[in-house]
Every structure is written in structure tokens, then in C-alpha cells.
Amino acid sequence: MKINRTSITLASAFAVALTMPACSTMAQQSSPSPAATEEPRLTVAKGQYLSIIMPDAKPDADAARQSYYRQALPLGEKFGLKREVQLKVDNAVISDYEPSGLIFFSYPDHASEKQLVKQSEWPAIKAMRPAAWNELRIYSAAVEKDMDISFDPAKYYTLVVAWTNPEKPEDYQRYLSGIENAVSNAGGRFIYKMNNPTMEAHATALESPNQLTFVEWDAPNGFAKVQKTADYKSSAPYFQSGITNVEFYEMSVNGKP
Template sequence: MNLLLSATLINLFSPAHAENSEKAAEALHMSFAKGQVFSVIIPVANNTPDGKAARKRYFDASFPLASQLGLKREGQIKIKGSSAKNFKPKVMAFYSWPNQASENQLSARPEWPEIKSLRPKAWDALNIYSKELEKDLILNFTPGKHYSLAMAWVNEKNPNDYYQYLNNIKPAVKAAGGRFIYKMNAPAYEAHGIHKKAPNNSQSAAPSQLTFVEWDNENGLKAFRASEHYKQNAHLIRSGTHQFRFFRMSL
């Protein structure tokens, strides 16, 4: 178990956040310093009575501990579509720790294993991708813009093909009103789930890269995928990855 990830999900579905989701979308500005731990969390809640009860117990027990050690909920963005047929999350959340040592302090608390054991009961699927930042990062999500996340598991037999694809498509992304805004390389990964909709829960199933792209309008991604430049390079996705997952998001 990677301790870096053990407490990144706190308070995602609390009443306060549900209330805030009803308000008009506001820009999400995130700024991190080198050495901080940044987490991308993609959950699917178990909304049975037992699941809701487990989630409440988890929040009530975990939030006081984690917040004292510096865990911060940065915000969330709506997921509008997913390429995975059996995995249809509705939100993507962002969290941060001051540093890895802060997270490790929580993982070392004797009460933490019992608290953490509530996760598979509370969520049908809970996927956490984290990275200790090697340099400062500013990441912004803006109302009116649209976003995509490409999640790639690189094929060890052709390890350079996918990265060549990303390099080759830069002109087509720009022409369609898109820009790369963040790439999380070799993230630490943790997953929990109890139902079939949960992706592979193996710790070894970590993706090689998460790539975020901002688009000027809703049709930007569609225009990019319809371009000849994309079609000429799409074979590099097939040869360069053994699994590829795609999400569309907006505020």
C-alpha cells in the first residue's frame, strides 16, 4: 500500500459541498509549490443506505485528523463523459498535502486502518492518483472552457509510441482551440471498490500518465478528433498503450 495516498479523499460528498454544487460555476484556481502532494480523485458513491452510512462515518472520523495535518480540498470539476463503458463517474476532485511527510503522519496513526477500511463500503469505485510535485504548479479551470483527461497505460513493448503521439498532435490540438495544461507522470495509485463498475483495483494498475487539456469550446475536442492530423497519428495510441481511458469535463 502506498502511504502517499492513504488519506487524500476527505469530505467529497459532505452537505456543504452538495450545497455549493448548486451555485453558479466559479473559476477554480490552484497553485502548488514544489514538494507538495497533488491528488486527482475520481469516485463513484455507493448510495445505498449502508453506503451513505459508511461514508458519513468515514468523513466524521477522517476529516478532523487529516485537516490538522494539512490536507486541503482544492475543488472539483464535473465529468461530462467517460470512454469506459462500466465506469461513469460524475465528478473529479482535487486535493493537496503540504508534503509527503504530512500524509505519512496520518497513515501512521493507529486508528487510521479502521477508518480507511470504510472506503470500499462507502464507494462503488474510488480511484486516487497522486504525485509529489517536482516543480511549482499552477492549474486553472475556467467557466465556459471545456477539459479532457487522457489516462494512458503505456505498452512496455512500444514505450515511446504514446509519447510520440502526444508530441505529434500538438499542432492539431492548438488548431482546435486546445492547450496542454498539466501532465502527471507515473502517479502513485490507489483504488477501492465493491461493485462491477469499479476499475481494476490492483495497486500495480497505475497509469503511466494523466494528461489534461483545456479547450476553448465544447466542440474543440470533437474537431481535434476529426482532424486529419489526429487520424494520421491515432495508430500510435493503439501501439503505444495497452489501456487508454478518456474523460470530458467542465465546471
């Protein structure tokens, strides 16, 4: 299910999308999903370099993906690359992009990632991506503080990718601050904000977003509850004025029906 951002205002898109029944956009995953009882954990320290990969796999291209992994992962591991946590994208609520999942990778630091990119074989490996994926979006940034996040299979997760309005960049932060109590009262918790990441993509001309915001929810209708509150209604104008583009995804550890 997709909502065209050009035909509906950003603020009203949130309201419309959350009233629609959820639909799955899951496609072939890049690696096996964890056991139903497993609770993946993201533990990284300040100064490490974190990459968030959101793949849209080409059908019937598993051989191309495996060939890429056989070359890319061993080379990356020489510079400390570590696969951390994988989530499934259950619903692309507001997006023209429909990734099958989201994977966290970490490096010891940004210098380690730069060393990988400088390797002579890396350009040829990177050039293999279009054969394996319709798109492979990668968001990366230095970790700003120590993080220890457990992803509970019984919980629900949302990701908002926001491109802020350069004329009013503070408005989006005012919006997030304004709804924080409402999110908490609705069983939600802000668990991670990636600020000003770089973005890699071989099939997309989008500029890098300004923030990726992850929220954990006790129930699937958590954000719908937030939208009914006075805090949300008073803060929504800052959302409207504070961004130029937005994507909104629903995720889980093992996939929700």
C-alpha cells in the same frame, strides 16, 4: 455510455466515441458543487503531493460517507491535507468505470501523506470506504513544477488516463507531441500531466496508470476537430502502439447538459 475496450481497437474507440451524443454519468456528489460563476483555482508548488480522487458513490449511502469524512478529513488536515478543486464528470467516453466527479487534494509534501498513513486510526478509517462508495480511485504523485490553474465554468475539460505499452513507452509521448499544434488550433490547452502516479482502489485490480493528461477546451467538440487534422492522423499509430489501456472522460466545473 460505455465502450468496451476489448471489442474495439483503442484508436478507433476514440473516433467512434466522439461521434456519439454526450450522455451524463453524474451521480450523487460527495460535496456541494460551486456556484455557477465561481472559477476554482488549483495553485500548488513543486514538491507538494497531489491526490486526484474519482468516486463512484453508492446510492443511499450518504450517512456512511459523512461518517468517513468526519473522521478522515480532520485527521488529514493535521498533516496539511487540503481540498483544492472539484470537477464533475459529465461523460465516461471510454471507460468501464463511471465516477461522478473528480476532486484534487494536496499535501505539503509526500512525507506528510506518509505520516497520515502511519497513524494508528487510519486503517480503520480507510476500511469504511466500501460502505460509502462502489469504488474510490485515488491517483497520487509529487508535483513536478509550480502550477496555477483556473478552471473556467465556461470551458470544457477532458482527462485521459493511459497505461503505456512497456515495449514502446515512448510512442504515447510521440502521439501527444504530434497532436499538440492540432489541439491548440482546435481551442485546446494541455494544462496538467500527472506522471507515474500511485493508484489506490478498493474494488479494482488495475495496476497504476502511467499518465493522467488534462486538457482544457473552448468548445465541447474540440477533440473531434483534432481528429480531422493531418497531425492527428499521422500521430494516431503512436497512440495505438503506445498504450495497452486507456480511459477518457469529459468534465466541467458545474456539469454540462
